[in-house]
Amino acid sequence: MGGKFEARKVTAISKINPVTSWIRFDGDIYAQPGQFVMVWLPKIGEKPFSIAELNPLGLLVVDVGPFSHALQALQVGDSLWVKGPLGQGFSITGERLLLVGGGYGSAPLLALAKKARAQNITVDVCLGARSEAGLLLSDAFLELGCQVSYATEDGSLGWHGLVTDIVEQKIQAIAYDLLCACGPTGLLSALSNICKTHRLDNQLSWEAHMRCGMGLCGSCLVSQNIDELLPVGWLACYDGPVFYQKFRD
Ligand SMILES: Cc1cc2nc3c(=O)[nH]c(=O)nc-3n(C[C@H](O)[C@H](O)[C@H](O)COP(=O)(O)OP(=O)(O)OC[C@H]3O[C@@H](n4cnc5c(N)ncnc54)[C@H](O)[C@@H]3O)c2cc1C
Ligand code: FES
Helix, strand or coil, X not given: CCCCCEEEEEEEEEEEECCEEEEEXXXXXXXXXXXXXXXXXXXXXXXXXXXXXXXXXXEEEECCXXXXXXXXXXXXXXXXXXXXXXXXXXXXXXXXXXXXXXXXXXXXXXXXXXXXXXXXXEEEEEEEECCHHHCCCHHHHHHCCCEEEEEECCCCCCEECCHHHHHHHHHHHCCCCEEEEECCHHXXXXXXXXXXXXXXXXXXXXXXXXXCCCCCCCXXXXXXXXXXXXXXXXXXCCCCEEEEECXXX
């Protein structure tokens, strides 16, 4: 796979919460955790989605607008078109990982946790959301043998507050080798600063508006160095979406 769209059939759909579905397709995909696919629905458009499961290909879809709504309306046996894997994913280093997910950011982290656990690496996971219903894939992380901590803004489960609070507490208590995260930009900016303070190597998966997904159209180009987070000229679809920040040899 790579540069052209290929047809895939939906083999299973399950609802995780009222707005989130787990969709499985026929066939595997050979990818690094953190890579993504472009999904094309004729007459509707194409959008990037993180690969949540490789064998078989699985995506986690949150219904927020026209495209994600159309994806969730698919039935078992329906076809869509997938291009990928695309972009640069996570690269596991060290013996102890801390994964931090916000919203559908859990999707690429699940594939990463699965790969790390298969190598007997210790994986701690911090999930954050407004309320308990938004904490996605928690059972799947637990089944892999990860230790999972929660933060909700309304206090419905776990720490009452931001996920960055529990991340700080964990980093102070445990010597992690690497922090990997995916979620909204505000969360990633805060994590980048926390990692800078603690000189913790990190790999953060950044969102961007993508059209081609292959480094051709420039729509995902970083044009301004905001808060010194990402270099100007960086293409989220081609150089990323995962950006590596290294402090240790
Ligand atoms: C690398 C990459 C990986 C992605 N992986 C996933 C994935 O695994 N699962 C997934 O569901 N989406 C993922 N997305 C987002 C996806 O590509 C679409 O942007 C998303 O489905 C919304 O498209 P839409 O047409 O349905 O809604 P749009 O019309 O694009 O958005 C509708 C409204 O919802 C807002 N919105 C967009 N996304 C969210 C959100 N997550 N939470 C709350 N509000 C939102 C928009 O700002 C807008 O106001 C990924 C994006 C990137 C760049
Ligand atoms: S989406 Fe076209 S260059 Fe990144």
